[in-house]
Amino acid sequence: MIPLGLYIGLSAVIFSIGLYGLMTQRSGIRILMCIELMLNSANINLVAFSSYNADLTGQVFALYSIALAACEAAVGFAILMAIFKMKDTINLDNFNILRW
Numbered sequence: 001m002i003p004l005g006l007y008i009g010l011s012a013v014i015f016s017i018g019l020y021g022l023m024t025q026r027s028g029i030r031i032l033m034c035i036e037l038m039l040n041s042a043n044i045n046l047v048a049f050s051s052y053n054a055d056l057t058g059q060v061f062a063l064y065s066i067a068l069a070a071c072e073a074a075v076g077f078a079i080l081m082a083i084f085k086m087k088d089t090i091n092l093d094n095f096n097i098l099r100w
Helices: 004-024 028-053 057-087
Strands: none
Touching: 004 028, 028 057
16 A cells, blocks of 8 residues: 555645646646646545545545536636637736726
8 A cells, every 4th residue: 555645745746836837827728727736636635535544535525626626627718718709818917907
């Protein structure tokens, strides 16, 4: 069995990559991808601790989190497409107003 520390280390590395990308990228699609990386690292933690404690609660929460991430990605992508339709760019530096 793989030790719990390796799962936590993997999750920390994936979360760090997502956080770095979230802070440095300006493209809306890349930001959505980085948020998905961060959510997946949280799912790894949920499943790892669930397996370590021999309890299915973490795995159920991970399934809910995956469904929520899919909904978030769909809504975020729809918003980005509306922004692209209006401004002809998805670079978030060029989009600085909150009204349509």
